[in-house]
Amino acid sequence: MLEDLRWLGIRWQEGPDVGGTFAPYRQSQRREFYRQAWRKLGDCGAIYPCTCSRRDVLLAASAPNEGENDEPLYSGRCREKIAEARNYAEPAGVNWRFRVQDGETIRFCDEHFGPQSYIAGHDFGDFVIWRRDDVPAYQLAVVVDDAAMQITEVVRGADLLKATARQLLLIRALGLTVPSYYHCHLVRDPDGVRLAKRHDALSLRALRQQDCTPDGALALCGFPSCI
DSSP: OHHHHHHHOOSSSTTTTBBOOOOOOOOGGGGGHHHHHHHHHHHHTEEEOOOOOHHHHHOOOOOOOSSSOOOOOOOOGGGGGGGGGGSSHHHSTEEEEOOOTTOOOOEEEEETTTEEEEEEETTBOOOOEOOOTTTTTTHHHHHHHHHHTTTTTTEEEEGGHHHHHHHHHHHHHHTOOOOEEEEEEOOOOSSSSSTTOOGGGGSHHHHHHHTOOOHHHHHHHOOOSOO
């Protein structure tokens, strides 16, 4: 990915290949940061261990997920285990869910799409922050990394707007500073379908192998030729 981004003309000041003040940059090397956040959330009663399998969650979901980046609305089956969080020395072995307050409205102003609001318990339920295979979930990892690296503006795709509501709850529980958010439109093919990993023919690597130029790749995505 780093090689492809350089080819496209994008440059950065920090990262795993150039170093920087806030290293390490690979999440696999930042486990202790995430573990400290997990411990804090457990101590304040914000999370609970969940033994439900993925199949259990899908079968019991009170509402279907709206997209491939979203998760089903959790039934709350394991919520009564919230007092057990302090009994765990390590997070491995069970899924850990953040307990939302049903009916709470989470509001924020996106720098691109404007005012946004989501209702906990309706638009999303108790969400996973640590997986049973001992991997911190996306929601927790990005919140912890953004805070540790002093990120002030988060730029990402519009498919993650709802994820921002979840992350704001984590930020509040951990006592962190809220960054500003800018969610951009997704790149789509001529039929309006979002480009994803399954569209390998339009990946940057594939375009490079077809002798496409950086300007040509940007034109295919509807961007101007100069970044």
